[in-house]
Amino acid sequence: MIIEKDNLKYAEWWNRVITDSELLELRYNIKGMFVWRPYGFALMKNLNNEWDSLFAKNRIKETYFPLLVPVEYAEKNKSWWNSFKEQAFYALGYLENEKKVFLRPTGEPAMYPMFKLWIRSHRDLPLRIYETVSSFRSETKSTKALVRDVEIGPWYEIHTCHATKEEAEKEIQLGIKMNEHLYNVLAIYPLKVRKPVADCFPGSVGAVEFYTLMNDSVVENGSCNNLGQTYAKAFNIQFVNDRQKKDYVWQTCTGNGERFLSAVIANHADEKGLVIPPLLASIRASLVLIKLKKKEMNEKIDMGLNEDEFELVETDTIAELGEARYSNERKGIPVRIEIGPKELAEKKAHLLWRTGKKELVAISKIKDNLKKGLDAMQVELLEKTRKELEKRIKPCKNYDEAKKAEIALIGWCGSEKCSGWIKSKTEKEIIGMTLEAKIMPCIECKKKGEAIYVSKSY
Ligand SMILES: [Zn+2]
CATH class of the missing domain: 3.40.50.800 (Anticodon-binding domain)
Structure with missing residues (x-):
């Protein structure tokens, strides 16, 4: 629902829906942290159970890594560390040799040094694991419960290693299918895009990202990242292939969690409160x-x-x-x-x-x-979000149209120069390319380009 494009009013409505439904307690005295109340946690747990059984069915094994990560691990991949070190929480207290450690913001730096120890030959591949944990990032921007938090959790992250590029690409396709399954439970029809490499997770060579609607904007809500061999090279994860030669593994990662519920609130809730899709409901x-x-x-x-x-x-x-x-x-x-x-x-x-x-x-x-x-309600809610998304996407020929559209579909040649003009002239963000590539002339330079979505984004 759109509340008069007034972000203050929307934020008030957001907190009221969350609080009145007894989903969360927001009065915990650390900005960006909240308490899950039993009703909210039962919903979160239902979704968590759903992904546990989905991943088990797809033979992805559950694991658990420590909350504390040595800085020396993180420094192995400079591009990752540069994008996370400003937001890191360093832990104080005694550790042997005064080792510097921080709270996990994502799984890579804790996991990949262990992958290096576990993987020796092609028989150790594929390695496919996940953990459901809390992650921590300091937030200098304003926080918003379930969308931008300091403690992000529960959320899952899947990390995989493969012998070939093709296998890693297949894993991305599976990741997309698994996301679609979870969105089906939430009765949400998400927008799927391919991210331009410059906007991907640090070190990625490509990504498919899911977006959900929130007020007059879209919010990133789950991505399947193709890491190529970037991290394998940084962490020296090598294996002996079937031709007895050493090679680096091909990696993927994907993750999401509590933010899924933000889509349920933003897309289904109304003036009276929450509307929980039957497949997610703890009380039907x-x-x-x-x-x-x-x-x-x-x-x-x-x-x-x-x-x-x-x-x-x-x-x-x-x-x-x-x-x-x-x-x-x-x-x-x-x-x-x-x-x-x-x-x-x-x-x-x-x-x-x-x-x-x-x-x-x-x-x-x-x-x-x-x-x-209950079956009909699940379908009705899903259809409502599909129609709403379709209604908002408008193919646009010029900047006037693109500026007015909620989600503009325009052409882009891929150059950084044009992307700068597109952002400033539309006053929107580039969300990503259409999942199936579509040829469309660049709105700025008129050269050959690809169709991209442009929208306001959280
Ligand atoms: Zn251009």
Whole structure:
């Protein structure tokens, strides 16, 4: 949803949705850090379980590396270290030989010196591992919960090593598919782009990046990085190939986590609060009984639902009923089942969907109705984001159009000089090239170019 393109109002709305739904506690007294409340952490955990089983299915093994990273490891790749050292948190305290250490901002410097020890021959490849951890980066810019935090977590990062360039490229394709699977759970249709090399993760030779909508901008939300042999050379990760020759491994990395939830808030939440897609929901349905006890109802009718398929709220007064409804909406629980004495007499129940749909159904058919409704809601939310993204992307022939468009699709020749003009004349960022390359003349110099997306970006 777009809130009058007013970032202050949007920030207020953002924090209110997060706080009122009991997703997070934002009053923890370190800027850029927050507390996960049980309701929020249950959602995060659901997504975490989803990626655990997805990665297990694709034979990527879970691991855990220490939080503290020796500076000497980080210095092995200068381009990485130069882009992270300003944001690093150095740890104080006694370590042997007064070793300088810092908190992990990403996994590379801790992992790759170990890869060097583990990989000897082509039989040790491919190496495919991941960890789900917190990472730490100091933020001088303004922070925004779930989008820009000092402690980023939980988030996963996958790191792989391969014998050939082709295998590494296949891994990138798998990474894209796995991201799409997770976005499907979130009922989000993301924008996928290829990043120009200059904008990639430090040391990468290419990347596919996912973007999600946020107010009138887009936000980076997961990337699959092709590291080529840059890191292998910096960390000296070599193996003896099947022709008995030494070669450097080909590497990829990808990661995301809590920021996934920012897409759910930005794309699905409304004035009343969160709207949680059924596949992500920790509570899919609430049963709100009005002047009625569950025990009493059970004596008269069997709903056919297991106790773990809904959250039960028994209300006696108007105030209690009001609070139950309000809390339900703030938390974005997909559906509320309401039954009072009148409905019970008619053996009917109201189904009130968080997307606005209302139904009166036979209590004996609730189970079927819930299943159908939850499936439909998941599709409806996904479709809504697909249409919204399509609506915002506009192919533009000139700067006037590109300036007005939310996400402009224009041509770019690839030169740095033209990218500078494009950014200043559109007052937007270059997000990336279309996933399938499209020929389009450069909007600036009119030479042959490729189609790129240009948008405001967080
Ligand atoms: Zn140009």
